[in-house]
Amino acid sequence: MTVERSLGEHEGSRRMKTELLVQMDGLARSEDLVFVLAASNLPWELDHAMLRRLEKRILVGLPSSPARQAMVSHWLPPLSCTGGVELRTELDYETLAKGMEGYSGSDVKLVCKESAMRPVRKIFDALESHQDGGSNMPVIQLETVTTADFLEVLTHTKPSARNLMDRYTAWDREYKSV
Incomplete structure (x- = not known):
């Protein structure tokens, strides 16, 4: 404006x-x-x-390592129940916070959302590969989000503000x- x-x-x-x-x-x-x-x-x-x-x-400035750790533990606690869906996590919060150096608060939130969606996408993949009309419907259970899942998401989600830090x-x- x-x-x-x-x-x-x-x-x-x-x-x-x-x-x-x-x-x-x-x-x-x-x-x-x-x-x-x-x-x-x-x-x-x-x-x-x-x-x-x-x-x-x-x-x-960008969030510090302890701030990023607090954000991840807030958005991906060990157990969360939202809308009747139970999501479990087994995360090394300190390692994840260190791996997100240069990430903004919105970047951290995006990585958390993407990490939480990984188990859901696996269910969608299982349902799509299931033959329609068959009696052996796959068991639908959300897998636990792990540190490895989170780190995999980090490889595909780059920080948005890193290139602008010199200008700031x-x-x-x-x-x-x-």
């Missing part, structure tokens, strides 16, 4: 940004206490007029205020 203005920008977008900036100036003169919190995944694309109005800038660091050096 507040990306840097350009010549090819639509007039309506330009007016909206101008109005937002005017209103933010009005907040500074108001007697009411208003706290504005803004967030951006691409701070280097922010309009400089907006940056001037946002006095404090804080770069929130450079932006933080230039605009840091806290």
Whole structure:
């Protein structure tokens, strides 16, 4: 919404940004206490007029190893029951957290979801390979998600922010205020 203005920008977008900036100036003169919190995944694309109005800038880095470990244990606990489906895990949380260096919080969540889906996909594969009309229906039971399953998912799921870390660091050096 507040990306840097350009010549090819639509007039309506330009007016909206101008109005937002005017209103933010009005907040500074108001007697009411208003706290504005803004967030951006691409701070280097922010309009400089907006940056001037946002006095404090804080770069929130990627999660630490203990934070990643806490996320994995939250999203893939040893036993979870959701919607009548029981999912069991046997995971070395510390090893997994170390293996996800450079992953963002959303990357960690995606890897957890993909790991949880591996047993479900195996059931789908078994059902698809089963002959229709046969009496020997395969037994449907979710397998336990293991550290090996998780590591296999990691080989196919790359961190989304790794290539941008240098840009974040450079932006933080230039605009840091806290």
